Amino acid sequence: MTKTLLELTVNGEDRSLAIEPYRSLLDVLREEAGLTGTKKGCDVGDCGACTVIVDGQPVNACLMLAVEAQGASVQTVEGLQPGPDELHPLQDAFMEHGASQCGFCTPGILIMAKHLLDQNPLPTDEEIRFGLSGNICRCTGYTKIFDAIRTAGRRMAAAKSQSVEA
Incomplete structure (x- = not known):
């Protein structure tokens, strides 16, 4: 083909990748771009393990053809880190x-939570629940995930407030 x-x-980072036009963005990110942080779970858009941000909006990369991302800006979990030796909040x-x-x-x-906190740094539990509604976790029961998102949101809001004051 x-x-x-x-x-x-x-x-x-600008990338040029030679791909078959029928391939999903998920497969291209993992195989051609070598970014294996984005996971292939259900491969039908139900679990959210493959969530990435495309032009500012979260998408299930398993449901998007890579060719649909032509000219787009994509953020994967590997792109969360602000620098090589620091983690995202x-x-x-x-x-x-x-x-x-x-x-x-x-x-x-993490990608969905980032999108949520970018829109609303201090979400309620209901807003977190709605924001993560397309992401399934089979292990944790979500309590610790919610706690982490609230903590990160507070830290991000405080950092933003300090940078505005400076």
Whole structure:
């Protein structure tokens, strides 16, 4: 089959990838781009393990053809870290609260939580529940995940407030 040149920005880096036009964004990110943090769970859009942000909106990468991301900006879990030696506040909070057990769902939940906190840094439990409604965790029961998201939100809001005051 003839390959198509896919040009997009992934985690702030411009990428050109030769891909088959029928491949999902998930498979291309994992196999061609080498970004294996995004997980293939159900492969039908039910579990949320493959969630990435495309042009500012969360999507299930398993349901999106890679060619649909032509020219788009994509953020994966690997792109959460603000620098090589520092973690995103969500990653810190997830570790602090023990918010992942097997960890398979964690990349998708981190991405959805980032999107949620970018929109609303101090969400209620109901807003967190709604924000994560497309992400399934089979291990934790969500309590520690909610605690971590609330903690990260408070820290992010405080950091933003301090940078505005400075």
